[in-house]
Amino acid sequence: MLNIVIFGAPGSGKGTQSARIVEKYGLNHISTGDVLRAEIKNGTELGKTAKGYIDQGQLLPDELIIDILASVLDSFKESKGVIFDGFPRTIAQAEALKAMLKERKQEVSVMLDLEVPEDELMTRLIKRGQESGRADDNEETIKKRLTVYHSQTSPLIDWYKADGKYQHINGLGTMDGIFGDIVASIEKL
Ligand code: AP5
Numbered sequence: 565m566l567n568i569v570i571f572g573a574p575g576s577g578k579g580t581q582s583a584r585i586v587e588k589y590g591l592n593h594i595s596t597g598d599v600l601r602a603e604i605k606n607g608t609e610l611g612k613t614a615k616g617y618i619d620q621g622q623l624l625p626d627e628l629i630i631d632i633l634a635s636v637l638d639s640f641k642e643s644k645g646v647i648f649d650g651f652p653r654t655i656a657q658a659e660a661l662k663a664m665l666k667e668r669k670q671e672v673s674v675m676l677d678l679e680v681p682e683d684e685l686m687t688r689l690i691k692r693g694q695e696s697g698r699a700d701d702n703e704e705t706i707k708k709r710l711t712v713y714h715s716q717t718s719p720l721i722d723w724y725k726a727d728g729k730y731q732h733i734n735g736l737g738t739m740d741g742i743f744g745d746i747v748a749s750i751e752k753l
Pocket residue numbers: 572573574575576577578579580581596597598600617618619621622623624625629649650651652653657688689692709735736737738739742
């Protein structure tokens with residue numbers, strides 16, 4: 565079982581690299597951001613709630629997101645493992661994930677931290693906002709997302725170091741080069 569937490573600031577390449585990992589290792593992929601955007605698109609109650617937070621660059625409440633994650637996890641049958649993208653984002657979520665996997669006699673194999681300088685994150689997200697129009701990819705909201713990342717999410721770096729699962733990845737460079745570094749980390753497990 566290969567359970568990977570792919571971690572990093574907004575725009576660090578979590579989604580991009582997840583797709584490659586899924587293709588190579590045949591894992592299931594959970595992106596909490598993608599789940600929420602699908603709910604918004606379908607006009608569900610959850611989508612309406614999520615939109616309020618996402619448009620402000622704020623995190624949804626832990627209890628809500630943990631429930632969503634648990635139900636997606638239970639929908640995977642005969643899984644080779646899961647890549648968690650955009651979850652956990654708070655210490656409470658990391659603790660919940662640990663407990664959830666333990667109940668299923670599993671654990672996180674590694675946390676891959678994609679580190680990218682802030683000016684590059686901004687450049688990537690502004691560009692994506694212009695091309696694909698993701699509603700939270702505008703300068704004002706990106707700044708809020710980065711602030712939330714620094715205050716609520718980046719403490720997970722030390723949390724995963726203490727848990728012995730932390731692996732740093734240089735997230736600046738070509739998508740293929742970064743993927744090569746990720747594969748090298750996974751092969752060492
Ligand atoms: P989420 O969807 O997770 O967004 P995010 O963390 O802000 O990250 P992104 O998806 O924008 O970036 P990414 O790291 O996936 O990078 P990507 O590969 O796309 O969350 C959105 C919102 O949902 C949150 O703000 C919150 O409101 C809510 N939410 C989600 N999860 C939650 C949770 N657990 N708890 C509470 N609330 C939650 O790449 C970005 C761009 O860069 C792309 O255009 C890509 O083509 C490009 N790119 C990628 N790699 C490279 C490279 N090496 N060189 C150049 N360009 C590159």
